[in-house]
Amino acid sequence: MAAIKRPAVLLIFVLLLSLVVYGLMNGAIGTSLTSGEGEGTPLLEAPHPHIPPQKIGFPSGKGGESVTSADGFVITNTILSSWVVMIILIGLFYMGTRNMKIVPSGLQNFLEFILESLYNFVQGVAGEENSRKFFPIIATIFLFVMLNAWVGLLPIYPALGFIDHGHMKGHLLRPAGTDLNMPLALALISFVFVEFWGLKLLKLNYLTKFVRLDNLRKGNFAQVPIDLFVGVLELLSEFVRIVSFTFRLFGNMTAGEILLLVITYLVPFVLVLPFYGLELLVGLVQALIFAGLTLVFVVVAVTPHSEEEH
Amino acid sequence: MEDLGFHVPSLVVYLINFTILLSLLYVVGYKPILRMLDQRAESIKDSVEMVDRVREEAAAQQVEMQQQMEEGRQEGQAMLTQAREIAEKIRDEATSKAKQEADEIVAKARESVQKERDEAIDQVRQHFAEIAILAAERVIDRSLDGKTHKDIIEKVLGESADLNRS
Numbered sequence: 196m197a198a199i200k201r202p203a204v205l206l207i208f209v210l211l212l213s214l215v216v217y218g219l220m221n222g223a224i225g226t227s228l229t230s231g232e233g234e235g236t237p238l239l240e241a242p243h244p245h246i247p248p249q250k251i252g253f254p255s256g257k258g259g260e261s262v263t264s265a266d267g268f269v270i271t272n273t274i275l276s277s278w279v280v281m282i283i284l285i286g287l288f289y290m291g292t293r294n295m296k297i298v299p300s301g302l303q304n305f306l307e308f309i310l311e312s313l314y315n316f317v318q319g320v321a322g323e324e325n326s327r328k329f330f331p332i333i334a335t336i337f338l339f340v341m342l343n344a345w346v347g348l349l350p351i352y353p354a355l356g357f358i359d360h361g362h363m364k365g366h367l368l369r370p371a372g373t374d375l376n377m378p379l380a381l382a383l384i385s386f387v388f389v390e391f392w393g394l395k396l397l398k399l400n401y402l403t404k405f406v407r408l409d410n411l412r413k414g415n416f417a418q419v420p421i422d423l424f425v426g427v428l429e430l431l432s433e434f435v436r437i438v439s440f441t442f443r444l445f446g447n448m449t450a451g452e453i454l455l456l457v458i459t460y461l462v463p464f465v466l467v468l469p470f471y472g473l474e475l476l477v478g479l480v481q482a483l484i485f486a487g488l489t490l491v492f493v494v495v496a497v498t499p500h501s502e503e504e505h
Numbered sequence: 506m507e508d509l510g511f512h513v514p515s516l517v518v519y520l521i522n523f524t525i526l527l528s529l530l531y532v533v534g535y536k537p538i539l540r541m542l543d544q545r546a547e548s549i550k551d552s553v554e555m556v557d558r559v560r561e562e563a564a565a566q567q568v569e570m571q572q573q574m575e576e577g578r579q580e581g582q583a584m585l586t587q588a589r590e591i592a593e594k595i596r597d598e599a600t601s602k603a604k605q606e607a608d609e610i611v612a613k614a615r616e617s618v619q620k621e622r623d624e625a626i627d628q629v630r631q632h633f634a635e636i637a638i639l640a641a642e643r644v645i646d647r648s649l650d651g652k653t654h655k656d657i658i659e660k661v662l663g664e665s666a667d668l669n670r671s
Binding site for chain 1: 506507508509510511512513514515516518519520522523525526527529530531533534535537538539541542544545548
C-alpha cells in the first residue's frame with residue numbers, strides 16, 4: 196500500500212511544485228523580474244477593483260457599469276449574489292427540514308448542529324429567557340454574512356463577467372459584503388433590533404440611559420451637566436455603532452476581495468491557496484463579530500440600568 | 506459616499522432581502538429545528554426520568570422482595586419449629602399410649618395368668634380333695650360322712666395352702 200501511495204504523493208508534489216514555479220515565472224512578479232519593467236506580459240491582466248457594485252444590465256443600464264446615485268432600482272452583481280446566497284440558505288434549510296426525524300442524519304444533522312451551536316451561543320450570552328426572542332435575527336445575520344463571504348471564494352465568481360474590448364469590465368457576481376449597502380442594511384437592522392427590544396422590555400426605563408434624571412431628582416445639581424453629557428454620548432454611541440458595523444464588514448470583505456485579486460495577479464497558482472484559507476476564516480470571524488456584537492448590544496439594552504450599575 | 510457605492514434603492518433591496526430571508530428561514534429552518542431540539546430534549550429528559558423512576562422502583566421492589574423473603578424465611582422457620590413441636594408431641598403421645606397399652610396388655614395378661622392359676626389351683630385342689638378322699642376311704646376303708654369329709658378336706662387344704670405359702 197505504501198509502495199502505491201508514495202509515487203502518487205510524489206507526483207502530486209511535483210505537479211504542485213511545477214505550478215508554483217510556473218505561477219512565479221508567469222505571474223506579475225516573475226515577468227517583471229525576468230523581462231524588465233513593462234516588457235513582459237503577465238498571465239493575468241492587472242486587476243482594476245471597483246468599489247461600487249456593478250449593474251448586470253437588468254432591468255436597465257449597461258452590464259458592468261458601476262452603480263451611481265442617479266440610478267434608480269437596478270440589479271447589481273452584489274444584489275444578485277445575495278439572492279444566490281438566500282436561495283442556497285433557504286434551499287438548504289428546506290431540504291434539511293422537509294422530513295425531520297427524531298434521530299437526525301445527513302443534512303438535518305448538519306443543520307441542527309449549526310443551529311444548536313448558534314443557539315447555545317445566544318443562550319450563553321442572553322440567558323434562557325431572552326434567547327428565543329433574539330435567536331432568529333442573530334442566526335440570520337451570522338449565516339447571511341458568512342455565506343456571502345464564502346460564496347465569493349468560488350471560482351465562478353471572478354470567472355463570469357462583462358467583456359468590453361477584450362477586458363473584463365465587471366463581474367456578474369460579486370460577494371454582497373463588498374457592497375457598502377449590504378453591511379449598512381444589516382447595521383440598520385441591528386440598530387432597530389437593539390432599540391426595539393430595549394424599548395419593548397424596559398419600556399420608558401430604556402430611555403433613562405440617554406436622559407439621566409437620577410442626580411437631578413436627588414438634588415446633585417453639580418452632576419447634572421455630566422449626566423447630560425453622558426446621555427448625549429450614549430445616544431451618539433448608538434448611532435456610531437451603525438457606522439462601525441458597516442465599515443468593519445465592508446472594509447474586511449472588500450479588502451479580502453482585493454487581496455485575492457492582487458495575489459492571483461502576482462502569483463496565479465498554488466500560493467494563492469493560503470489566502471483563500473485566510474478569507475474563509477475572515478468570513479467566519481466577521482460573521483461572528485457582527486452577530487456577536489448585535490447580541491451583546493441587545494443584551495446590554497434589555498438589562499435594567501440599576502442592575503447594570505451593580 | 507457615492508464613490509463607495511452608497512445607493513439608496515440597493516439599500517432598500519438589502520433591507521427587504523434580509524427581511525424575506527429572516528421570515529423564510531424562520532419558517533423552514535429555525536422553527537422546525539428548534540421544535541425538534543425541544544422535542545428531543547423533552548424526550549431525553551423523559552427517558553432519564555423514566556430510567557430513574559424504574560431504577561427507584563426496582564430498588565424498592567428489591568427491598569420489598571428481600572423483606573418478603575426474610576418474612577417467608579421466618580415464617581418457614583416458625584412452621585418448622587411448630588412442626589417439630591407437633592411431631593415431638595405426637596411421638597410423646599404415641600409413646601405414652603403405646604406404653605399405656607403395653608401396661609394394659611401386661612396387666613390383662615397378669616390378670617389372666619392369675620385367673621388361670623387360681624382356676625388351676627382350684628382344679629388341683631378339687632382333684633386333690635377327691636383323690637385324698639378316695640385315698641382316705643381306701644386307707645380307713647370306711648366312708649366318711651359328709652361333714653367329716655369336708656372337715657378333713659379343709660384341713661388338708663389348709664395345710665397345703667400353708668405349704669404353698671411357705
